[in-house]
Amino acid sequence: MPLTNSNRKASNVQKLPGLKSTKAASKKKDEEEGVDAGDVLDEWSHGKALIKPTDQLELTDAELKEEITRILTANNPHAPQNIVRYSFKERSYKLTSAVDQLAVHFVLEGGLLHQDSDEAQRLRAKDSLPEETTTVDTGAEVEEEKPETPATPVDDGGEAEEDRPDSVASKTNKKEPKLTNQFNFSERASQTLNNPLRERSCQTEPPPRNNFSATANQWEIYDAYVHELQKQEKNKEKQKSALSKKDEKSKKKMMLMETQGDDITKVGKAAKIFERMVNQNTLDDIAQDFKYFEDASDEFRDQEGTLLTLWKFQYDKAKRMTVTALCWNMKHQDLFAVGMGSYDFSKQGCGMLVFYSLKNSAFPEYLYPTSSGVLCLDIHEQHSYLVAAGFYDGCVAVYNLKEEGLEPVYKSTAKTGKHTDPVWQVRWQNDDMDNNHNFYSVSSDGRIVSWTLVKNELVFTDIITLILNGTVSEGPDGVQQPSIACGTSFDFHKQIDYLFLVGTEEGKIHKCSKNYSSQFLETYNAHSMAVDAVKWNHFHPQVFISCSSDWTVKIWDHTINSPMFIFDLNAVVGDVSWSPYSSTVFAAVTRDGTVHVFDLNINKYEAICQQQVVSKKKTRLTHIEFNPIYPIIIVGNDRGSVTSFKLSPNLRRTPKAKKGQELPKGPEVEIAKMEKLLSLLREPEPSTV
């Protein structure tokens, strides 16, 4: 109680200056003078009005003077003494000694301002009150006093006074823009345009559903199992009976399957058959022509015949190469080999060995790319899988069609007697005494070499070296060397084993023997330019044919030094070939794209067929070959393609059989036919000589 009393006193003291003194206040003042003695207090507290609570005890002076001793301690009697906290350090609950002893009973924030402080200045400026009123406390406390104090009219006056300065302040406000008019304001706002909303939705189709219902119970399950078991037993019996029947068949099949192998080759074979079927279907008309077409107009022509174009064989990768060699396979008469290379000295590059079948003109049967251009090739007559080839770089090689891989099985090297110049012709010979396969080759370096296939190597033997008669060239160190003739072609006699002919670049043809390596049996001054081909007749043992770049084709009797026939074809003759069915028929190709077919028996002076088969400007024909049994020829050109032609009936005419008279057939007839022609020519010759 004394504490609160003193508080109140203090607050009263502050209010005193603002209030007028009253009599009631002076009474209280007297009471209090006893407690707080002091002249100074007396002086200023004379206008004080004490407020006494109504329920205050009325004590006598003696009671009031009684001293009551009370010791104030810092302990809070209400604070708990037994606070326990868990200590993680000691893992147990511990009594905490530190208890908060502070108790707050009453808090009042003061509203006093120092009169020199900024805040007071501002307030004063605002209210523009005289200095005495600056110490006026908050309005709430003033009003608290109002009902008890008689000074209310004065207070009212104060308020009136306060109003007046307000109006003054409103006038002065114009000068101070800091204070805004609280009642005259306008709020401003704007709203941007909202983007229009759009609703979009999609729904997928729900996964399809089904209903299923069944009942499961023991007897159903049992029935199902029994049924299933019965079914299985039946199946087993069936299989057993079927197995016993099929056993042998399936075993056989299995054997077949196993022998065929399971790799891609099986598919390859099927694919090959299919390819042929497709080609046969698409080119059905050509196949029909090949088999059945006979040119009916031949009957109305006297002697001439025509060529009918059949298949054209072309391989994309060999488009830029020249066909340098053609050779039919003697065993499989629909198969032929094509050598690809180039005759142009400045355009040498890769070559290719390609095998086509008449049954499939779309793609080669075999394909061997080579590093150097192929110039010649020959297929072994008996062993049709062996193919000899000669290259521009002087090599000779042997390919085996049976073996897989693109490399030759034999190839000559610089060590093993390789030619130093292009190899112009190769030709298989009969097996030697040890049954080794062997072949001959002729090259521009003047050598004719025999090659023998021994186990896994190629053994060479020089047969003859072509020497130019009478001319001698000087070597670099003054040694005189006979200058060498360049062989360009050769052919072996069909019956006389040792006899063979060699055509040279100088235009001479030499008749040689395998037994004499140093000299020629005969030399014919055949042509004025390189001899492109020289070939014995298939039937007559004495006759051979030669062609040359000097536009001529000549037919010779090897026993006579001058040609029997000379044909000028008005263009470089690339190749000439005897027909396999008649001793008097041959065909030649010229560079201007024409095929010439002659039958001496019918016309000794002119070709019975001269047909241009390719355009003159673009393409040159290089080689020609007769099929051994079918009446067709194949012609190669310098654009890598080979074309096959069918000979019309006039070109393969045989004497007509009369009734009741059987015409003799066979080689004898053909020989006789040729002999008859020759005899005609021979007779006048001695007379002229």
Added chain:
Amino acid sequence: MAGTGEGKKEEADYKRLHSFPLIRHTDMPEEMRVETMELCVTACEKFATNNESAAKMIKESMDKKFGSSWHVVIGEGFGFEVTHEVKNLLYMFFGGSLAVCVWKCS
């Protein structure tokens, strides 16, 4: 005695013969069918005495393998009519006395 012995023998035979899983109805593709069937067999063998656990195992495995909302019913006798997603139903018998129905419907 002989009769009971025979009966026991028959029962054993039945158990032995009818132990294989027998698919009564399914529209699942081959691969899924085989997998589900194997799963059912595994679960029923693992929890031979507790069909609930077996069903739970099948359901959870199927949810993992083929996407959620599979339902499995295993029991010796029950009837049902369910709506299932096409190609997601398997109804099979197993072990001679159990019927298992597995279907998907989300």
